[in-house]
Amino acid sequence: MIYSVNSSSNEVTVGQPFSVEVIADSALHISISCFVDSPPPPRFKGCRECSVHIVQSGQPFTITPKRDTWLNHQGGYSIEVRDADGNTENLVIRVSVDTDATGGATISM
Numbered sequence: 001m002i003y004s005v006n007s008s009s010n011e012v013t014v015g016q017p018f019s020v021e022v023i024a025d026s027a028l029h030i031s032i033s034c035f036v037d038s039p040p041p042p043r044f045k046g047c048r049e050c051s052v053h054i055v056q057s058g059q060p061f062t063i064t065p066k067r068d069t070w071l072n073h074q075g076g077y078s079i080e081v082r083d084a085d086g087n088t089e090n091l092v093i094r095v096s097v098d099t100d101a102t103g104g105a106t107i108s109m
Contacts, residue, residue: 001025002083011094014070018093019062026084028055032063034095035075049077065095073097 003023012018022028031052048066055061063077076094 001085002028002081002087002089005081005089005091007079007091007093009093010091011076011096012065014065014067014095014097017062017064019060020079020081020091021058021060022055022081022089024057024083026057028057029053029082030055030061031080031082033078033080034069035078067097070095070097 001024003025006021007018008020009016009018020030022030029052033050049063049069053061065077074096076092079091079093081089081091
């Protein structure tokens with residue numbers, strides 16, 4: 001059972017880390033997908049952050065949006081949290097581009 005899903009922000013700027021913390025009674029799968037524009041531009045490939053991770057309850061999961069993914073695009077991350085019983089919770093984190101921002105991609109757990 002998923003008891004709570006907390007995000008440090010629902011909108012971030014490129015290079016600004018944000019974290020997700022989930023409290024549940026089992027390990028969790030966190031699935032991250034990015035979405036840019038609508039529809040996505042031709043030949044768009046998912047970013048490095050688009051992946052599935054297994055985390056323990058209460059373990060913070062941090063993502064820093066990568067500048068080269070978001071430059072000239074609008075969108076964000078769709079995050080699905082799934083527990084061992086198949087229960088799911090979804091978050092959407094909007095990403096904005098600050099023209100002075102720098103930063104590479106990082107994922108930490």
